[in-house]
Amino acid sequence: MEELQARHRKEQRDLQAKITQKRKSATKKTRKGVNDECANLERELNERQEQELSEVNGEIHTHGVTTSEIDEATEEPENVEIDGKETSGTEKSTKNFPMPASAEASLHADSALPTRKPNRAKARLARRAAEQDALIAQATQEAANLPDLREQERAKMFDEFQKRGLREKEIRADGHCLYSAVADQMEQLGLGLEPRIPHKAVEGADQNKNGLPGYKTVREAAAEYIVQNADDFAPFLEEPLDQYVHKVKDTGEWGGQLELMALAKTYGVEINVLQGGGGVEKIEPEAKIVDNGKKIWLAYYRHGFGLGEHYNSLRKAP
CATH class of the missing domain: 3.90.70.80 (Cathepsin B; Chain A)
Structure with missing residues (x-):
């Protein structure tokens, strides 16, 4: 992943340099076509990099949670028999290990809160946005150093x-x-x-x-x-x-x-x-x-x- 991200950053820098050169050499009659071409180059590069990142990750996310995590979280406890009655694993653990009143109240309070898992998709998007901002800043600095x-x-x-x-x-x-x-x-x-x-x-x-x-x-x-x-x-x-x-x-x-x-x-x-x-x-x-x-x-x-x-x-x- 680190090698892929390093290559993506280099590709973005190279593209920005290429776009800067194209726009400088454009005339009035070719400027619109050059701008369209530059926009297409940026879009194609972003789409390809998105695809490559998805292939490397190799995971399907649903709101930031993998399918394996969803399956594990929704798996029903195994039913067991206690005192001649069939009961769920949750009931078994509760009956065999009574909890103090304070701990039980804390457990109920915690269970009322929604469980949140880290949103990996958002983290990746934020990371890519930061990389794009860095590339734009670098291109802006390079343009500022060019002769007037x-x-x-x-x-x-x-x-x-x-x-x-x-x-x-x-x-x-x-x-x-x-x-x-x-x-x-x-x-x-x-x-x-x-x-x-x-x-x-x-x-x-x-x-x-x-x-x-x-x-x-x-x-x-x-x-x-x-x-x-x-x-x-x-x-x-x-x-x-x-x-x-x-x-x-x-x-x-x-x-x-x-x-x-x-x-x-x-x-x-x-x-x-x-x-x-x-x-x-x-x-x-x-x-x-x-x-x-x-x-x-x-x-x-x-x-x-x-x-x-x-x-x-x-x-x-x-």
Whole structure:
């Protein structure tokens, strides 16, 4: 039993380390799946350990009492014959060994109290709960000793802003951040939000974009470009094109690399994405429509915001 419990503790520690690593490496789009996977791993491990403990114990318990104890406790005393009369073992012992009045009163008082046996099942559960608490405390301590990735990323970003003469405009973290940041950049450059490449008429599309929020206009521009150039995007999708375009155009789904490609081409600008490590990812437009080398700059954060990945708008420092 001690060897089994030691192995179980090690398995729990290993699993917690594995779960911590998985959650750190998850992105916004994979976070839900990673959380579900981690929950399944914890449940499967707990069920297997419960089964192993039951097999080692090899006992059937009824409210903490073994079946052998129940049988022994409920076995009827053997009947014996005294003075020509058949009587039970209890009566025999009482008649052959008279008790003092004080002892007899004490016996009756004790017999009125319910007899309790140790509840082994509860003891095992309490022991396992204590082990789980110890593992959680250990995992929490290990997490506390890890470097603060958010602060490190912020510090590196600030250094890059200083080197490149940029200042940051923070965009609301609401799922539309990529599109809002692009809208802010396009308006700062005086380029407007209408696509620079004329789109074919799309059936059911709203051609009147007056009064729409900036991020909404940018979402529609990206969605329309993807529809018009489906062959360039479909190989990279894990779902039907129409479902993907619906998410881009009409929901708060986060944008990423594919949407940046669509926006660079439909707006005819170079998009530069400054990342926490100091690198810059350039997304080029079609060469024939580059507008005098105009560029837009975005800051990409992986750890800096509660929802996960995030984009801010970068402007030239005064």
